[in-house]
Amino acid sequence: MDKDFLIAREFLTLLDTEQRWFTLAEIEKKLGVSDKTISKISEGISKQLPSGIKIEVSRGKGVFLQRDRRNKTVSEVISTMFKQTTFFRLMDLLFTDGGRFTLEELAEEMFMSSSSLKKLIVQLNNHVLKPYNLRITYSSPSMKGNEINIRYFYWKLYGDAYEFAGWPFTKVNFDVINQLISNIEEEKNIVYFINSKRRLSFLVAIVLERVNKGESVTISERNYPWKQGMFYFPMTNLAKMLQQMFAIELSQSEIFFMQSLFSTSQYNYYDHSIMVKVKEAERSKNKLEHQMVDRFLSLLLKVYPNLNMNERFLWEIDEFFDKLLIDNAIPELMLNSNNNLNTYVQKECQQNYQEVQICLQEWNTAYPVVTYNDFHLTKLTLLVSSSLHYKSKKAFLVIGEEFSIQHYVAKLIKKEIGDELTINTSIMKGLTDEIVQQHNIDFVISNIPVTLKTVPVVIISTIPTKRDFDNIRKELLL
Structure with a gap:
């Protein structure tokens, strides 16, 4: 891929992360380029920027991206640059x-x-x-x-290039394909996420182009119960419509291929009650998957006893394992599965990521034929993290420094942890079990040793680290 574009994309993405001046040294370190290259990149990009977005370069200050928040996003600019x-x-x-x-x-x-x-x-x-x-x-x-790899590659290519607008397929009308997908949404009482629906339109167009050129996929019926899936009949009807409109023949494998990506794309139900009924019906049809889910949930609850096990969470877990089995049924999809959130989640949700990974590894001993990768672990970690139910608790903060530091740390913790935690900094006398009980304190956060018998103590650095915040969150889960 064009080296200049890759650097320009990293450069714009970095500048868009924060509304501030980035020093040349900072950019050099992040991108691994010289200050002369930075100036060259800035000059080249500036010629392609729409009105409302401007790059300012100052020897004394560095580089600043000036962007009207009501104008185009940087992602849109990058897509336009990619097409060139x-x-x-x-x-x-x-x-x-x-x-x-x-x-x-x-x-x-x-x-x-x-x-x-x-x-x-x-x-x-x-x-x-x-x-x-x-x-x-x-x-x-x-x-x-492999034909599946070719289609997946082009699906990603056109999705990146035309993520927000445009239609690259001259032989196929976007409105026609979009309406056919809308019919499926209406039939199943679902709504695809905007970008997911757009990419599914690309998928159908790619299938039509490749089949028209005599290319085909082969997908086994033995690896997944395709005909029991909720999208099998909608895909069969879609194939019939496409065959009539474009005078082509779509095999059973082509139906399974489209079904796999329609099933794994992101959607929601309009009616919550229908979602529950659909999942109950699917569980009764696929008992093995039902057993897999129950096995994993039992392992998960040992680690997270306060997990919010509502209907939506259970539905999302069911959906995760269904999509995992679909990926396993088409190894090419498993190979190509990826997500730009992988690195972020592994770093920012490290503890949850590792705990979910351990659960999944133990689950895998019971189902060794099912494989997974970092992409699946990332999705599962985000799902579990968003469903953790923290108990509202009250903590007393002990910082062996002046009051300004104590209040600053309290604000940091409050910003990071949220409303589930009330922080008390007002106890002025010696900290004893009796005083803690009088103030209804659930646990103590301290940067110095504290001896208490009635409540736990979480030891932190004077300026809390990521590990300190994770330890505080763990206390909220108990």
Whole structure:
């Protein structure tokens, strides 16, 4: 992929994280580039920015991204820049006309020399396409590899390039496909998230293009009970409509392929009661999955006894395992599963991530044929973390420093933990079990040793660390 674009994307994303001046040294360290490169990047990007977004560069201050919050987002700008890259233009040409041009003819279409194009293809084969087990041929350039991987690659490519607006498929009408998906939503009483619905429109268009070129997928019926899934009949009806409209033949495997991605895309039910009925029906049909879920929940409750086990949480856990089994049924999907939240969750939700991982590892001993990856662990960690039910408690804060530090730390803890914790800093006498009970204190937070018998004590640094906050949260769960 274009190196200049990758650096520009990192640069814009960094500047958009905070509304402040970023020093040149800070940017150099984050991006691994020199200050001269930063100036060059800023100058190049500035020419592509819409009105309302401006990059200011100052030798004394650094770099500042000035953006009108009512204007375009940086993500929209990045999508526009992505469509202008040599990488995207080549991939787009290969999707629509792959195999039709010789190397020389394709180079002419790309406005580059044959040697430069061949060098680019080598680079893409060795780096960008390798994780997908794909490659571009040389003599008559076209994409080669497993058909599911090719479709998944293009699904991601067009989703990134046209995330917010635009439609790259000239042979298919967006409104027609979008309406067919709306019919499915109405039939199942669900609503897809906006971006999910948009990407599903891309998926259908990609399937039509590939099938029209004589390409097909093969998916076994033995690996997952496709015909019992809630999207099987909607996909069968969708296939019939597409066959009539575009005069093509869609096999059972093509129906399963679309069903897998319609099932794993994000949606909500309009009616909560219908959601419950659907899940009850699915549980009765798929007893093995029901046993898997119950086994995992029993392990989870040992670690998180105060987990909020409401109907929505149970439905989301059911949905997670259903999607996990679908990914296992199509190994190519498992290989390509990824999420830009993986690194963030592993760092910011480290304790929960590790605890959920241990639960899943123990669960996996009972179901060793089911595999999972970091993407699944990330989703499960977010699901569990958002459902933790903290008890409202009262803590007394002991900081062996002056009052200004004590109040500052109290504010930090309050901001990080939220309304579940009331912090008391008013006890002036010696801290004893009797005084703690008089003030209805549930536990003590302190940066110095405290000896108490009636309530627990959480020891923290003078300025609390992430580990300190995690220890306080754990006390709220008890």
